[in-house]
Amino acid sequence: xxxxxxxxxxxxxxxxxxxxxxxxxxxxxxxxxxxxxxxxxxxxxxxxxxxxxxxxxxxxxxxxxxxxxxxxxxxxxxxxxxxxxxxxxxxxxxxxxxxxxxxxxxxxxxxxxxxxxxxxxxxxxxxxxxxxxxxxxxxxxxxx
Amino acid sequence: xxxxxxxxxxxxxxxxxxxxxxxxxxxxxxxxxxxxxxxxxxxxxxxxxxxxxxxxxxxxxxxxxxxxxxxxxxxxxxxxxxxxxxxxxxxxxxxxxxxxxxxxxxxxxxxxxxxxxxxxxxxxxxxxxxxxxxxxxxxxxxxxxxxxxxxxxxxxxxxxxxxxxxxxxxxxxxxxxxxxxxxxxxxxxxxxxxxxxxxxxxxxxxxxxxxx
Numbered sequence: 001x002x003x004x005x006x007x008x009x010x011x012x013x014x015x016x017x018x019x020x021x022x023x024x025x026x027x028x029x030x031x032x033x034x035x036x037x038x039x040x041x042x043x044x045x046x047x048x049x050x051x052x053x054x055x056x057x058x059x060x061x062x063x064x065x066x067x068x069x070x071x072x073x074x075x076x077x078x079x080x081x082x083x084x085x086x087x088x089x090x091x092x093x094x095x096x097x098x099x100x101x102x103x104x105x106x107x108x109x110x111x112x113x114x115x116x117x118x119x120x121x122x123x124x125x126x127x128x129x130x131x132x133x134x135x136x137x138x139x140x141x142x143x144x
Numbered sequence: 145x146x147x148x149x150x151x152x153x154x155x156x157x158x159x160x161x162x163x164x165x166x167x168x169x170x171x172x173x174x175x176x177x178x179x180x181x182x183x184x185x186x187x188x189x190x191x192x193x194x195x196x197x198x199x200x201x202x203x204x205x206x207x208x209x210x211x212x213x214x215x216x217x218x219x220x221x222x223x224x225x226x227x228x229x230x231x232x233x234x235x236x237x238x239x240x241x242x243x244x245x246x247x248x249x250x251x252x253x254x255x256x257x258x259x260x261x262x263x264x265x266x267x268x269x270x271x272x273x274x275x276x277x278x279x280x281x282x283x284x285x286x287x288x289x290x291x292x293x294x295x296x297x298x299x300x301x302x303x304x305x306x307x308x309x310x311x312x313x314x315x316x317x318x319x320x321x322x323x324x325x326x327x328x329x330x331x332x333x334x335x336x337x338x339x340x341x342x343x344x345x346x347x348x349x350x351x352x353x354x355x356x
Contacts, residue, residue: 036243
């Protein structure tokens with residue numbers, strides 16, 4: 001896959017990730033009516049693992065996707081030699097995202113014992129971005 | 145500065161995404177607010193407080209293990225007391241599967257109801273929610289509560305697991321789902337839906353309008 005095509009896919013995935021994180025952040029902060037809901041997301045949301053130092057986790061997810069979004073967009077107009085740096089930046093960001101997502105999914109399954117489909121959707125998105133960028137980096141390394 | 149075609153393409157993606165997201169937000173927020181038919185909300189054998197033939201009917205779909213329902217209980221009680229003789233309060237069960245002890249609590253309340261003491265049991269369940277929700281053997285606690293309000297213990301134990309009581313709770317859940325409930329408490333005031341803990345002022349204003 002050429003970088004142009006990979007970057008297009010990553011860009012769209014980053015937008016999807018941003019939308020999911022944005023939606024979750026909104027429900028964490030504003031849309032929390034005092035109700036009991038029969039969904040895994042609600043169970044996850046009220047668990048002690050849903051915030052990190054008082055900040056809702058979707059906020060950090062949103063920041064990560066915003067970073068990838070900006071990097072991916074920047075790659076469309078910067079010089080060729082700068083694109084390599086952007087690839088590494090996306091690789092690093094999504095790598096952290098995948099690690100955190102694996103840990104959080106582990107928490108959902110084994111500790112909280114509830115699954116939130118939005119969290120899983122997000123994990124799938126970041127994993128796909130990570131695999132795409134890893135393939136790109138691996139390929140260019142071997143081409144060089 | 146002249147934009148590269150790829151950059152313009154990406155801006156296009158941003159615009160299309162924005163349209164899709166805005167469309168999704170708008171369509172999800174414009175839910176229908178139609179009144180729910182009374183025959184689905186009110187069943188002849190449901191626990192009821194107040195006057196049978198009153199024009200104003202409050203129906204609560206509740207889960208005894210839900211903290212929000214516990215918070216709603218005093219609001220509904222206050223309304224019921226204030227409008228005594230003029231409104232009817234109906235309780236429907238909606239034990240959520242995420243609440244491990246909610247189903248058996250609903251059955252226990254119905255078993256108390258078999259002896260005419262649903263509301264006494266209802267009050268104890270909410271009042272002592274913190275105690276029994278974490279219990280691995282809630283039945284034993286419920287038996288203590290039943291003894292406290294002077295129920296016939298043999299009958300209570302028998303009714304607790306009876307098909308009649310289970311069917312009643314199941315039917316309530318089915319009705320709740322068919323009127324689109326997915327969270328508790330959900331209160332219907334003459335068919336108008338309120339999700340979450342209703343505010344006293346809000347209910348009062350609406351009831352006053354219905355009564356006048």
